[in-house]
Amino acid sequence: MKSKTEVHKDQVPAVNWKERETVIKLENVSKTFSIIDGAPTMAGQLSAFFSKKSHRKIEALKNINLEIKKGEFFGIIGHNGSGKSTLLRLMAGTYQPNPGGKVYRKGNFMRLSLGIGFDTELTAHENIFLNASILGLSMKQIRERHDLILHMAGLEEYKHTKVKFFSTGMISRLKFAIAVHAEAEIFFMDEFFGGVGDLQFKQLSESIFKESIVKGRTIIHVSHTLPTIREHCQRVLLLHRGEMVALGTPDEVIPQYRKLMKQ
Numbered sequence: 229m230k231s232k233t234e235v236h237k238d239q240v241p242a243v244n245w246k247e248r249e250t251v252i253k254l255e256n257v258s259k260t261f262s263i264i265d266g267a268p269t270m271a272g273q274l275s276a277f278f279s280k281k282s283h284r285k286i287e288a289l290k291n292i293n294l295e296i297k298k299g300e301f302f303g304i305i306g307h308n309g310s311g312k313s314t315l316l317r318l319m320a321g322t323y324q325p326n327p328g329g330k331v332y333r334k335g336n337f338m339r340l341s342l343g344i345g346f347d348t349e350l351t352a353h354e355n356i357f358l359n360a361s362i363l364g365l366s367m368k369q370i371r372e373r374h375d376l377i378l379h380m381a382g383l384e385e386y387k388h389t390k391v392k393f394f395s396t397g398m399i400s401r402l403k404f405a406i407a408v409h410a411e412a413e414i415f416f417m418d419e420f421f422g423g424v425g426d427l428q429f430k431q432l433s434e435s436i437f438k439e440s441i442v443k444g445r446t447i448i449h450v451s452h453t454l455p456t457i458r459e460h461c462q463r464v465l466l467l468h469r470g471e472m473v474a475l476g477t478p479d480e481v482i483p484q485y486r487k488l489m490k491q
């Protein structure tokens with residue numbers, strides 16, 4: 229399926245983000261994990277838990293304050309372990325912030341991350357109904373869009389196949405097609421295209437990204453793939469050791485990321 233409106237971010241009139249509706253807001257958000265070192269067995273972990281000797285705190289995010297507006301394509305970059313996925317999970321409500329922090333989110337959303345999402349014992353057909361209804365579509369709407377979803381994902385022949393027999397790329401394509409046709413308002417994408425593989429599908433998703441600005445779909449994209457970030461994002465957040473070190477256009481932020489990588 230080809231997207232009808234193709235709009236490059238540079239063709240969109242300059243947007244005053246402050247005037248747009250806020251769809252995600254983080255206030256004083258920190259996230260600390262407590263992990264237990266050196267206890268590979270269950271008994272060892274239990275003993276470590278009660279002794280509290282080998283507990284270690286990891287401050288994955290420190291005091292994040294951020295607003296994301298409707299229709300933004302927002303990138304999150306940073307070294308491995310800088311807190312990108314944790315931030316995405318906090319935005320999606322998978323994690324709760326430390327006490328005192330607040331996460332506000334408006335709109336239905338889909339998390340597109342390799343390896344999560346479907347009930348693998350269900351077929352593609354059943355997962356379309358399940359996921360699209362979670363996103364708020366009526367049975368009638370799902371029936372109308374069902375074939376379009378399978379077509380976009382290139383999975384017409386696998387309609388009645390259980391998802392556990394799908395490759396990572398097939399699962400990713402199905403998830404993305406459901407999110408697009410169910411009109412999810414926010415896409416949380418975590419290195420999603422790393423495992424998709426299929427070039428044609430990548431091109432299709434690129435054209436969908438380009439029309440997102442016009443359609444008011446918000447995309448939050450965690451990625452190490454700088455060309456994608458540069459091409460699509462209006463704003464990019466650079467995280468380093470759990471802290472916000474830069475927030476601005478790709479041209480402003482990517483050089484700072486490169487500098488950090490050299491250190």
Ligand SMILES: Nc1ncnc2c1ncn2[C@@H]1O[C@H](COP(=O)(O)OP(=O)(O)OP(=O)(O)O)[C@@H](O)[C@H]1O
Nearest residue numbers: 261263286288306307308309310311312313314315
């Ligand atoms: N569930 C968890 N339990 C304990 N520690 C965690 C958990 N999730 C993340 N961490 C720790 O928090 C820090 C940030 O991890 P996170 O996965 O958010 O980083 P990232 O920037 O997404 O990394 P990558 O680019 O490697 O995916 C890391 O030190 C990680 O070990």
